[in-house]
Amino acid sequence: MKLLGILGSVGLLLGVMLGAFAAHGLRGHLSEQMQIVFETGVRYQMYHSFAVLIAAVLVQRNQNFFLAGIFYAIGIALFSFSLYILALTGIRWLGAITPLGGLSFMIGHALLLIGFLRTDGNKKT
Template identity: 50%
Template sequence: MSTQRTFILLAGLFALTAVILGAFGAHALQSRLESADTQATWDTAVNYQMWHALALLTLANYTLSGRTFKVALYCLSLGIPLFSGSLYWLALDGPRWLGPITPLGGLLFIIGWASVTLAAFKMRNE
């Protein structure tokens, strides 16, 4: 499977699960997400997952290549489950040791976006 196809597939799966988890949080989990804090945590996870899935889909369709661009794709792909996944678990009263995983996902987002910027900076004007 090509790298491009892999990241388009991942983007689709991340976007699909963001929609499902958003609906699940709004309807089926209303009693579990009683406090405004837990609902906000769940909503943050869904929002970051969807925005980064859409970004991944967009980036996967670019014809850019190179190590910096691949770093961006991998960082965004790994950042989604670490950041959003840990927030979903925390909102559902998951183990507190997941708390430090959230910033790790955020760091991967930062590295991913910095890599996108660097890859674009390295592009040659044609």
């Protein structure tokens, strides 16, 4: 599906850009702990942007794959971006949002599993 393809591609593009920013622009400007927090956001954004792309390819087989991709995208917004803002600003209460992103990732993974369980393995895409 086009929407998921766009979301996954933009997620990967931003992930590479933010990773480069973390490696070259933030070193020495953040504490070691906040650098790790930022890089964790980048890592999970990259993993789940690939998951969004996988869901985009699989959505033709089962609508659960579409929902999985949407939950992955929501997870990126909540998990990764709360970590970016936390690392850059030090606003601690943003850490309370991060687990909601993790929950969104887990829902996405569960929907991916359901999609595979409900899909006929012989169906051609």
